[in-house]
């Protein structure tokens with residue numbers, strides 16, 4: 382039998398990401414046992430019914446006792462309070478990590494509470510869906526996806542290696558990055574696209590009264606894709622924007638300038654500007670497909686959405 386990477390894994394939060402980790406490591410035997418903590422009894426009961434762990438706690442402090450790896454899998458706005466609460470019970474030598482979509486804020490929130498001898502290594506699997514809650518997870522979520530780690534200067538190399546091995550065992554590739562750089566890159570590739578989707582779907586739903594539901598009736602591919610993204614969890618995404626304010630505002634500024642440029646081209650019927658822009662963006666998409674990072678298939682119709690607390 383293969384040797385577990387961690388003897389006892391504590392998952393704080395058991396929604397889409399936490400339950401996907403639990404499902405995967407249970408199938409692989411890459412950890413000895415799993416202890417789960419979440420905020421509401423209802424979610425905890427659901428996790429137990431799904432047999433996601435070996436023990437279940439409403440108090441995260443109880444869950445981290447004896448754990449050699451702790452992963453925060455709750456919305457990033459909860460991290461400071463959780464770090465403060467679990468700190469006295471953390472084991473010497475334990476790896477403490479997270480899956481949060483922003484990194485500098487997570488460091489600012491958690492680092493001050495991390496005791497000597499605990500290895501705090503922030504992480505972010507670049508894998509997810511618009512669904513949330515313990516029912517939404519699946520074991521292959523992290524396969525062929527990047528997991529970015531943002532270790533602090535002087536981080537213990539053996540601990541970083543062990544955590545990398547853990548994510549690799551779930552099928553991910555590892556990249557190491559500076560937290561600020563991570564936040565800027567993710568603002569462009571993930572956070573702003575979500576904000577745009579939330580915005581356009583809101584605009585369309587305001588118009589819907591005027592056009593008597595034509596917006597939904599004739600929704601073509603592009604708009605459907607936006608509605609999928611705009612169905613993402615409101616608590617999680619509220620926290621992402623509040624905790625990546627600087628990078629999001631920086632990229633939004635550039636985005637608005639570029640949008641104004643296109644707006645001007647439409648107003649003045651400058652077809653060359655529009656054509657050149659669309660030609661450039663099309664070649665970017667084609668480059669992604671040629672590099673094998675994406676298929677050309679539309680991604681409609683997913684399994685049912687689950688919500689928890």
Ligand SMILES: NC(=O)C1=CN([C@@H]2O[C@H](COP(=O)(O)OP(=O)(O)OC[C@H]3O[C@@H](n4cnc5c(N)ncnc54)[C@H](O)[C@@H]3O)[C@@H](O)[C@H]2O)C=CC1
Pocket residue numbers: 393394395396397398399418419420421424441454455456457459463480481482483505506507508509510511512513514515614617621689690
């Ligand atoms: N949804 C996605 O596509 C991705 C999300 N992430 C990050 O993963 C984290 C979790 O996201 P999801 O699993 O999608 O969310 P989710 O909404 O599916 O699950 C969050 C879980 O945290 C629990 N929770 C909330 N407050 C808590 C607290 N104070 N103490 C303990 N548990 C608490 C909830 O009960 C729930 O079980 C977030 O930080 C998010 O930024 C990272 C990659 C992808």
Ligand SMILES: O=C(O)C(=O)Cc1ccc(O)cc1
Pocket residue numbers: 481482506507508509510511571610
């Ligand atoms: O479902 C989608 O389109 C996503 O973009 C998934 C996702 C959401 C948040 C992350 O931090 C990483 C990945």
